[in-house]
Amino acid sequence: MGFCQISGSTEYTRFHSHILLVHGLFPSFHDSILGVTWSLSLEMQFYFLFPFIFLFTFAYKSLHQKKLVLFLLLCTFLAVLSPKVFDFLTTYFSLPKFKLPSILTYTMPLFLFGMLSAGVRLNKISPAYLVIAIIILFSFQAFLTNLVLGVFLLLLFLDKLEPFIPPFMLRIFSSARSLMSGKLAGYGADISYSLYLIHTLLIGYILQFTINFFNNQSISKLTIALVALALTLIICFTVCYLIYLFIEKPFIKLGRSIVDKIVDKKRSTAPSLIE
Secondary structure: OOHHHHHOOHHHHHHHHHHHOOHHHOOOOOOOOOHHHOHHHHHHHHHHHHHHHHHHHHOOOOOHHHHHHHHHHHHHHHHHHHHHHHHHHHHHHOOOOOOOOOOHHHHHHHHHHHHHHHHHHOOOOOHHHHHHHHHHHHOOOOHHHHHHHHHHHHHHOHHHHHHHOOHHHHHHHHHHHHHHHOHHHHHHHHHHHHHHHHHHHHHHHHHHHHHHHOOOOOOOHHHHHHHHHHHHHHHHHHHHHHHHHHHHHHHHHHHHHHHHHHHHHHHHHOHHHOO
16 A cells, blocks of 8 residues: 555655655555655665765775776676565565665666766776776666667767767767757756756645636636646746755755865875875
């Protein structure tokens, strides 16, 4: 039985799910609390572990490359093993089944692959390690996932791959990359996560407000829907940008300063490990 059915209140479930954000760890609740935004729990699991992974792999420059690839190999093994373990538990112990990959062991290799790709792009990790990661990861992913990862790598390293791409295709990829690197795309990237967090909370209230506002007027449902859509876009984009400016941005800066201090302290206590 889903948590929504137990509580009997959408507002109650939304409120509590955004506080806990661990519903993905429970088969009975993992896809019933937030519906299409079930992956919020998955992302929160990664964000909790990310500082520790970062320190583990990047604290000492001479060690982090091998550590990250070895960790990726371990997590890929766990990702392959996890469905089999949970299927076994479901079959022989009558436990609820996870219908979605809402536990981090399912998708951790993808998060690590993103970290490793960024490290190579910033010239902090040797490209050889990325090649190893591609071999490890692509061997166990579905075709569509590999296709998306391939496009991601192509756009990320387009300047490096330019000599190997036909001119007409290079123009297409360059245009797509420029479009996604513009100011509008940058604004979208800045507000994307807060938009993902709050849009399901705001849509219901805005739609209800619009319906009540036009309740006694002879206006078509299509007009009401369009007005609600416009209000949703305006309010969501505005609120999310304010969240980015006054919450996300300051805490990103704070987090970077804390990590820099920890890394500097670790490096100063182990000078022999620094290149």
